[in-house]
Amino acid sequence: MCAHVLVAEDDEMQAELIRLSLLREGHTATVVHDGGSALEAVRRHRPDLVVLDLMLPVVDGFGVCRVLRRDDDIPVLMLTARSTEDDVLLGLELGADDYMTKPYSPRELMARIRTVLRRSGRQSADQQHAVRAAGLSIDPVRHEVLCDGEPVNCTPGEYEILLAMVCEPDRVFSRRQLLQCTRGIDRASTERAIDVHIMNLRKKIEPDPRRPTRLLTVFGVGYKLSGERG
Numbered sequence: 001m002c003a004h005v006l007v008a009e010d011d012e013m014q015a016e017l018i019r020l021s022l023l024r025e026g027h028t029a030t031v032v033h034d035g036g037s038a039l040e041a042v043r044r045h046r047p048d049l050v051v052l053d054l055m056l057p058v059v060d061g062f063g064v065c066r067v068l069r070r071d072d073d074i075p076v077l078m079l080t081a082r083s084t085e086d087d088v089l090l091g092l093e094l095g096a097d098d099y100m101t102k103p104y105s106p107r108e109l110m111a112r113i114r115t116v117l118r119r120s121g122r123q124s125a126d127q128q129h130a131v132r133a134a135g136l137s138i139d140p141v142r143h144e145v146l147c148d149g150e151p152v153n154c155t156p157g158e159y160e161i162l163l164a165m166v167c168e169p170d171r172v173f174s175r176r177q178l179l180q181c182t183r184g185i186d187r188a189s190t191e192r193a194i195d196v197h198i199m200n201l202r203k204k205i206e207p208d209p210r211r212p213t214r215l216l217t218v219f220g221v222g223y224k225l226s227g228e229r230g
Contacts, residue, residue: 002131002140003117007031008038010056015098018051018098020164020181021106022113026140028131028167035059039067049117051109054080054091056224062094069095070124075186077112079104125126133169134214134227136205147205154204158197162205165215165225174222198223 005027009015015031022029030045032038036058042050050068054061065076078096080087091099097116100109130139137146140163145152154162164181165173173181175191198217202209216226 002028002060003028003113004028004030004045005113006041006045006047008033008035008040008041008050008056009053009060011053014114016177016180017106021110023163023167024140025110025113026163028082035055035061035064042068042074049075049077049113049120051077051079051113052096054087056077062090065091065094065096075116077116078153078227079105081178093118131163131166131229133166133229134225136162136166136214136225137168152204154201157193157203158201160196162201162225165223169225169227169229170226172218172221178222194223 005022007015007018007020007022007029009031010033012033015033019029021030021223029146030041030047032041034057035056038050038052038056039059042046050064052061052064056064059067061078061080068074068076075097076095077098077100078091079100079102080091081102097120098112100112102222130137132138135148137149138144138159144160145154145159145162160181161178165171175194178194178197179191198215199209202212202215205214206212216224218224
């Protein structure tokens with residue numbers, strides 16, 4: 001089932017790996033890199049779960065968890081490189097639902113997230129799998145893409161890029177970031193391969209590919225999907 005997960009991790013590379021893993025599981029994600037931003041994102045986005053690194057700047061993970069438990073019941077999965085028993089006990093006493101020690105495998109983390117979500121009851125049986133934005137609907141479970149209600153046949157690389165952009169409409173993605181989304185499908189290619197994917201996607205989802213209104217170029221930066229989440 002699809003859930004919205006807040007990832008609070010100061011290591012940007014690690015945070016991006018978690019975000020991509022969540023997208024592939026059919027979830028959506030918001031990423032922040034300090035404790036203050038994590039608390040603000042909880043208020044703004046009301047996530048179903050928080051993946052919370054302990055060693056955050058501004059407000060550490062213990063402080064974030066303390067505030068969350070005072071004000072809310074959002075499930076929290078703590079991540080840390082510190083594995084002493086005192087840290088584990090303090091995290092659990094503050095109300096963390098689970099605790100993982102670095103290094104960990106993304107596969108194990110996704111399994112823990114599924115368990116916490118199921119145990120917390122945050123995922124109901126009638127939740128929709130699909131994520132929607134700008135007239136597009138993507139079902140990560142069925143691996144289906146619809147544009148204005150019509151099916152769209154995408155290559156694996158096109159699908160991964162479109163999924164990332166639909167989950168975060170109006171976010172500007174660099175070519176490097178979009179290449180990472182393809183999970184190495186274009187391993188032998190350069191970032192210019194993204195231009196080809198975008199060109200092909202425009203042919204499939206734009207009324208006039210020469211004058212795109214959905215997949216827009218942000219000159220000198222990359223691309224974005226223009227439109228609100230549905």
